[in-house]
Amino acid sequence: MAFDEELCCGQPFESKGHRDISEYKRNELQAKLMTLSDGGRIPILSDTNPCVLRLNQLNNVFKVYDPIQFSLEHLFGAPFGAYST
Numbered sequence: 619m620a621f622d623e624e625l626c627c628g629q630p631f632e633s634k635g636h637r638d639i640s641e642y643k644r645n646e647l648q649a650k651l652m653t654l655s656d657g658g659r660i661p662i663l664s665d666t667n668p669c670v671l672r673l674n675q676l677n678n679v680f681k682v683y684d685p686i687q688f689s690l691e692h693l694f695g696a697p698f699g700a701y702s703t
Contacts, residue, residue, distance in 0.1 A: 625650055634667035648677060655680050663688050 625647045628640030651673070655662050658680030664670050665685060673682040683691070690696040 622650070627666075627672045629672050632672075640681045644672060648673065650678065651682070661688060661692060 626643045627647055628643035630640075631637075631643060632640035650663055652658065652659070662673075662680060662682045663685065664673070664682050667684050670682050670684045670687075
């Protein structure tokens with residue numbers, strides 16, 4: 619488990635119209651997650667759905683899971699996105 623209160627998906631900045639900062643923060647977090655996940659080999663779990671959605675946008679290297687998605691795929695074997703609406 620990793621925690622760094624300086625890292626952020628950028629969603630709060632984007633919602634306030636600060637797109638440059640939001641992209642910088644997302645890229646910063648994605649770079650850290652790429653290292654922590656061993657290039658996407660280790661699953662990444664987040665309990666914040668807006669961050670999951672934002673981190674999965676424009677990212678085809680690794681997946682970020684919310685708790686339900688993680689449970690379905692890694693505990694029950696259902697494919698990623700099989701139960702999304």
